[in-house]
Each structure stands twice: as structure tokens, then as C-alpha cells.
Amino acid sequence: MTTSYLSCNISPLTAYVPSTENPWNAANVRHLHNRLGFGIPFADIANALIQSPSAYVDQIIDAAMGLAPTASPGWAPLDPADYAANGFTYSEDENDKNKETAQYAFIKELIDNGVRGRLTFFWHNIIVTRISEYDFAGYAFRYFLALQRHSFGNFKTFIHEIGLDEAMLKFLNSFDNVVGHPNENYARELYELFTLGEGNGYTEDDIVNTARALTGYNEYENGENSRIIFNVEKFDAEPKTxxxxxxxxxxxxxxxxxxxxxxxxxxxYICERIYIDFVSPEVDEDIRTLIINPLAAQFVANGFEIAPILKTLFKSAHFFDANAKSVIIKSPLDLIVQFMTSTGLDYGDYDMNKESIKNISSWLFDQNILNPPTVAGWDGDRDWLNSGTITFRAGYLIDDVLQWAWEQDQEQFREFAIDVSSNSNDADVVATAIFEALMNEIPYTMDDYTVGVDVFKSRVPSNYFDDNTWTLGFETATLQVRDLLEYIVSLPDYQIK
Structure with a gap:
């Protein structure tokens, strides 16, 4: 587990109490949603501010838990042998198309249901399967639904179910784990990656004996790629320690x-993984003592229910500490979805854009949903950036995503600026409001900000600003807003949250 830095955040796990120095304001609402979700539209911030931070955290987590599951396509619960009788075709081409449908459904979850999507995405990077290994769309969709279903629930129940999930049985070779020829892959990853951490509390003998205990799930119920069932004849019935x-x-x-x-x-182990993903990659012994160990104690006391520890963490003074902000590098999908959510612009029909989102995230940025590079998932954070990807990230947002909104309705760019600035006629106020809508508080330099204001003003003669002639009603305003959005997403600091 990555533990390379010293943390500067010494605030406790006790509830955040707004103060003059750290008020409950739009910046803190955005911080919450940038971490627990994928951003928040400006129009939704007012609802958060009329509630206490604690009540609001409860509200958004409870709402996420209460969402209906993603609707399954008709083929998803079926065995291939049953496709024809239900009007579906089973072929390599159809299966490839259905695998993409499963990936699109996952990405749409991130866009439509930010908080639940974030948790589903988090578990996808811990309890990993790879669609390229098991190569059946039905397994992929059902695995996605299992992550979604358990994202806020009971972790023990989650682990019990996921080990019998067909995607997992095939990916980590439990399907090949039979008496006399045990396959240790799932037993090893159950401990090393899913529950305990590498070398933490288990031995090689524990892995060998666990593999023997997990034998028997080796039989298709209804032909290849059907449900996998237990076969007692392939189970190791001898004693194991x-x-x-x-x-x-x-x-x-x-x-x-x-x-x-x-x-x-x-x-x-799980509380530290949550901390790294949602609060900061900087974990040291002080953080373990101050935050992770108390969270872990609560996790055990609550019978491994996930939602209560999330509520404790996201209500805490520690989470809202200034040192917890702008310290995590956005993943590619994080970058794309947060931009779309935070601007609140109309980007058109998702079905028109989904292929671009999936392909660019995968081909250009190496984040292929449902297909992480290894059983350990994506390394994340600093590994997302290099001199090439930082340029391509901005280019994709500008040339593709922003262009979708522009083609839908140019006037919505003016409306966005009117909303976030309360229809100010002061160009500096408008520019500041747009900066904060996208970047929350101001982690960028004043030089970057000054250049941004100049970019925003560049289409209009300077005397129009000097004599207060300029307003957001000017014909140029839509392009001015777009210019500034393009400038902001090109800044290195836009890569962090």
C-alpha cells in the first residue's frame, strides 16, 4: 500500500463545524461532491447550503442508497443457450457489442448517479475483474450490478457474493480450482487485494488451504458461459487449516x-483504501492513528456496514480541512465526468457521445472501464499524468466534450456565466465565478488567474470594461465564456481535485 508522504492534515474525525475560517459554503459543497461524486451543478448548490453539513451528507448518501439499480438489457441475465428463445443472437460480434453496452452502462452510471457511481467505481478498482479475460457480456453486466448493489452495503456480504460471481470465478480461475489440482489465484487475491493487504495476516499455507476450501464451483449449469454451480465431486472434502x-x-x-x-x-485495510481514494494519497502513522483506526473500529462495531463509515468520514473536520483539498489527481473518467457535471451544460444525447467517452478514456488515457490493466486495478493518482497525457486531456475536453455543448446550444454558455456570477456585469467577478465553478477554491497561481481574466476579456475592447459598457448580454459573451473554459481546463491545476 502506498505510504510515501507525511500528511499535514491534523484535523480530527469529529464532525465538521462551520466557522469563519472554514464556512459551509459553495467551495466546501463542491469539495464534497468532487470526492464523493463527480462534481455538482451550480443550480444544486443552494439546496446543500440550506442544510447542515451533517444532514446534507446523510441526504446524498441515503439518496444514493435508495436508487433503483440500473435496468438490465434483456440478454444480461440469460445463458447463451437461451438467447435464441428470447429473441437474441449469440455470436462473437454480438457479444462484443454487448460488452460495450455493459461498459456504456457503467459510464452512464457515473454521469447520472454521481454518488452511487463513485462508490461503484471505487469498488471496481479494488474487487477487480477484467472483461478481456472472461469475455462474456452477461457476466460483465452482472458483475457491474453486483458492485452497484453492494457499494454502500455490508462488506462481508459483498465479499461472499462476489466470490461466486461468474466474472470473478472465471477471471481468477476459481472455475479451474478442483480437488487434487487446487488453483490458488482467488484465494491469494481474496486476502492480498480484497480484504487484508499484501502479506498482512495470512501465510502461504493459509492460501493453499483456502484454495482447497474454495474448490467445487466448476460446472456450467446450462452450457458454456452459463451460470456456474457447485459440483460436490470436484470439492476437496479433506480437513483444511x-x-x-x-x-x-x-x-x-x-x-x-x-x-x-x-x-x-x-x-x-479497507478504511485505508477508502481514505486514499476519497481523502488523500498521503497516509502515515499519524493518519492511521487519528483517522483510519477509529474508522476501522466503527466498521467492525457496525458489522462491516459500509455506509456508516462513509458518513462519519465525509462529515468530519478532517475531510473538510484545507489540507484535504486539491490533493488528488483526477482519473481520466473523473476528469471527463466532473467537467460535464460541474458546468451543467447540455452535451446532447448520451448515446451520441458514449463511444467517444469510452474510447478516449481507454485508448488515450488507459482507463478502460470493466477492463483494468491488472488484478490490482489502476495505480491512479500520479500515474495518470505525464507530459503527453496532460496535453491530450485538455485537448479532448476542448475539441470534443465542450464542442458537444457548443453544438447543442451556444446560448447556454451565457446562461452558465449568468448563473454562477449572479448576472454580474463585472468581468473580473464573472471570470472568478467561472474559475471557482470548475476549480472550486483557487489552487492556481495569481498569474494563471490574471491570464485567464485577460483571455475572457480578449474579444472586447478594453474601454468597454473600463466604462462599464460591457455586460453578459454582449454578443461576444458566449465565446468569451467558452474561451475561459478552454483556458481553465488547459491549466495543470485543473488535473487535481
Whole structure:
């Protein structure tokens, strides 16, 4: 686990109380949504500000938990043998098209349901499968729904279900794990990546015996790529010793023993992963003592329910500390979706743009949804950026995403500026409001800001600003807003949240 820096955030896990120095304002609402979701439209900020921070965190998490699951296409629950009888074709080309449909559904979840989408995306990068390995669209869609279904729920239940998910059974070779020839892949990753962390609280013997206990899930119920069921004849029924306990253990026993014998280690590992992804990549022993260990204790006390620890963390003074802001580099999908959400512009029919979002994120930026590079997922943070990708990131937002909105309605750029600036006729006020809508507080330099204001004013003679002639009603205003948006997304500091 990455633990390379010293943290400057010494605020506690106790509830954030707004103050003169750190008020409950639009900047803090954006900070919350940039981390717990993918940004927030300006129009939605007022609703947050009329509530206390604590009540608002409860509201958005409870709302995410109450959402209906993504609707499955008709083919998703079916075995290939049943496709024809239900009006579907099963072929390599159709399967490839359906795999893309599963990827599009995942990306649409990020755009439409930011908070639940964020948690689903988070678990996708911890409890990993790769569609290129199991190569069946039905498995992919059902895996996505499993992540979505458990994103705020009980972690033990989540781990129990995901180990029997066909995408996982095929990806980590549990389908090949039979008595006499155990395959250790899933047993190893269950401990190393999903619950405990590398080398943390288990031995090689534990892995070997766990693999033996997980044998038997080796039979298709209804032909290739159908549901995978248990076959007792392929189960190792001899005694196994796991974490010092000996018995004829099977799948359910493994999960029960793991969560009974290693509860504290599981809780600390998962809470640290949550902290790194949602608060800061900077973790040291002080952070573990101050934040992660108390969260872990709550996690265990609440029977591994995920939502309560999220509420505690996102309500905390620690999360709203200035040192927790603008310290995480956006992933490619984060960059794209947060831009779309924060501007609130109309980008047109998702079906027209989904292929571009998926392909650019994958081909250019190496974030292929449902297909992470390894079982450990994407490394993230600093690994997202280099001298090439930072240029391409801005170019894609400018030439593609922003252009979609421009082609839909140029006037919406004026309306965006009117909304965020309260229809100010002061160009500096308008520019500042647009900066803050996209970048929240001001982590950029004053030189960058000054250049941005000049960019915003560049289409209009300077005397129009000097004598207060200029207003957002000017014909040039739509282009001025677009110019500034293009400038902001080209700044290196736009890459952080």
C-alpha cells in the first residue's frame, strides 16, 4: 500500500463545524461532491447550503442508497443457450457489442448517479475483474450490478457474493480450482487485494488451504458461459487449516473464518483504501492513528456496514480541512465526468457521445472501464499524468466534450456565466465565478488567474470594461465564456481535485 508522504492534515474525525475560517459554503459543497461524486451543478448548490453539513451528507448518501439499480438489457441475465428463445443472437460480434453496452452502462452510471457511481467505481478498482479475460457480456453486466448493489452495503456480504460471481470465478480461475489440482489465484487475491493487504495476516499455507476450501464451483449449469454451480465431486472434502482453525471447510466457512479471525485487519485495510481514494494519497502513522483506526473500529462495531463509515468520514473536520483539498489527481473518467457535471451544460444525447467517452478514456488515457490493466486495478493518482497525457486531456475536453455543448446550444454558455456570477456585469467577478465553478477554491497561481481574466476579456475592447459598457448580454459573451473554459481546463491545476 502506498505510504510515501507525511500528511499535514491534523484535523480530527469529529464532525465538521462551520466557522469563519472554514464556512459551509459553495467551495466546501463542491469539495464534497468532487470526492464523493463527480462534481455538482451550480443550480444544486443552494439546496446543500440550506442544510447542515451533517444532514446534507446523510441526504446524498441515503439518496444514493435508495436508487433503483440500473435496468438490465434483456440478454444480461440469460445463458447463451437461451438467447435464441428470447429473441437474441449469440455470436462473437454480438457479444462484443454487448460488452460495450455493459461498459456504456457503467459510464452512464457515473454521469447520472454521481454518488452511487463513485462508490461503484471505487469498488471496481479494488474487487477487480477484467472483461478481456472472461469475455462474456452477461457476466460483465452482472458483475457491474453486483458492485452497484453492494457499494454502500455490508462488506462481508459483498465479499461472499462476489466470490461466486461468474466474472470473478472465471477471471481468477476459481472455475479451474478442483480437488487434487487446487488453483490458488482467488484465494491469494481474496486476502492480498480484497480484504487484508499484501502479506498482512495470512501465510502461504493459509492460501493453499483456502484454495482447497474454495474448490467445487466448476460446472456450467446450462452450457458454456452459463451460470456456474457447485459440483460436490470436484470439492476437496479433506480437513483444511485456515488461520489456525481445522475442519472440512467450504466456501461459506472461508468467509466466516476470515471475518471472525481477521476482522480488525480487514477493517483497517479497507478504511485505508477508502481514505486514499476519497481523502488523500498521503497516509502515515499519524493518519492511521487519528483517522483510519477509529474508522476501522466503527466498521467492525457496525458489522462491516459500509455506509456508516462513509458518513462519519465525509462529515468530519478532517475531510473538510484545507489540507484535504486539491490533493488528488483526477482519473481520466473523473476528469471527463466532473467537467460535464460541474458546468451543467447540455452535451446532447448520451448515446451520441458514449463511444467517444469510452474510447478516449481507454485508448488515450488507459482507463478502460470493466477492463483494468491488472488484478490490482489502476495505480491512479500520479500515474495518470505525464507530459503527453496532460496535453491530450485538455485537448479532448476542448475539441470534443465542450464542442458537444457548443453544438447543442451556444446560448447556454451565457446562461452558465449568468448563473454562477449572479448576472454580474463585472468581468473580473464573472471570470472568478467561472474559475471557482470548475476549480472550486483557487489552487492556481495569481498569474494563471490574471491570464485567464485577460483571455475572457480578449474579444472586447478594453474601454468597454473600463466604462462599464460591457455586460453578459454582449454578443461576444458566449465565446468569451467558452474561451475561459478552454483556458481553465488547459491549466495543470485543473488535473487535481
Amino acid at each position: 485456515i488461520f489456525g482453525q481445522t475442519g472440512n471447510w467450504g466456501y461459506d466457512d472461508v468467509i466466516n473464518i476470515l471475518f471472525e479471525q481477521r476482522a480488525d485487519l480487514i477493517a483497517r
